[in-house]
Amino acid sequence: MSTQALPTYFLSHGGGPWPFMMEQVGHLYAKLDASLRDIPRQIGVTPKAVLVVTAHWEGPDFTLSSSARPPMLYDYGGFPAHTYEVKYSAPGEPALAARIKQMLDAGGHPARLDDQRGFDHGTFSAMYPVYPNADVPIVQLSLKHGLDPKTHLEVGRLLAPLRKEGVLIVGSGLSYHNLRAFNAQGAAASHQFDNWLRAAMALPPAQRTAALMEWDKAPAARMAHPREEHLLPLMVVLGAAEDEVASVPYHEDAFMGAMAVSSFRFG
Helix, strand or coil: CCCCCCCEEEEECCCCCHHHHHHHHHHHCHHHHHHHHCHHHHHCCCCCEEEEEEEEEEECCEEEECCCCCCECCCCCCCCHHHHCCCCCCCCCHHHHHHHHHHHHHCCCCEEEECCCCECHHHHHHHHHHCCCCCCCEEEEEEECCCCHHHHHHHHHHHHHHHHHCEEEEEEECCCCCCCCCCHHHHHHHHHHHHHHHHHHCCCHHHHHHHHHCHHHCCCHHHHCCCHHHCHHHHHHHHCCCCCCEEEEEEEEEECCCEEEEEEEEC
16 A cells, blocks of 8 residues: 555546547647657656546436446547547556446435446546556546536545555546537637636635636636537546645646647645
């Protein structure tokens, strides 16, 4: 058992299966790729497992992937044919999934196990640059219908003990996610919201939590997130490291050409 708590991360995970299209889009993702590849150096150890809170999975209850050998889930469209054949063969960790279910059940947030769920692109596109050998087990955690920020914060608080047990907790989403506004109007909104988000991250912990619980009152909030599923993983990783300083391991302000997006590390 580790005595040093691992940090938690909120990762703006980029678009689709980008790590498997670097010849075509590498210039757009160079900063993101470099920042993800640097995570092993930042944490200094190989985690026992990674818990990925993915924006691409929602359920009536929080649900955990519990297969020992998760399949692939190609949850995107319009990409080159080879991206529907890529494999990220990291193992699952059924015992960890079962333990997390018990933790959430005991904390008043009943959870489910799903032994059929595969790795979605929010998971494999984010984790491939971090652990390209696919040799670290991964468990995925869904969001819960309703997308209530306080509920997701509370679940993060319940997960906090895992950090001292060698589990790396990652939230995979995007700090700007309006698929209908990848244009000049969207770019302006993304910068307004990103400026607010970065300022909120610099607040003392209690004020930071209060600000994020009312994220939808931020400038351009609903332009940046007409539906907030890509922001909610941030609430979970915040809850798991709520009293710790946030830092920005990278800031990519040219997503899709002009969108400001940020990623954050806690601890």
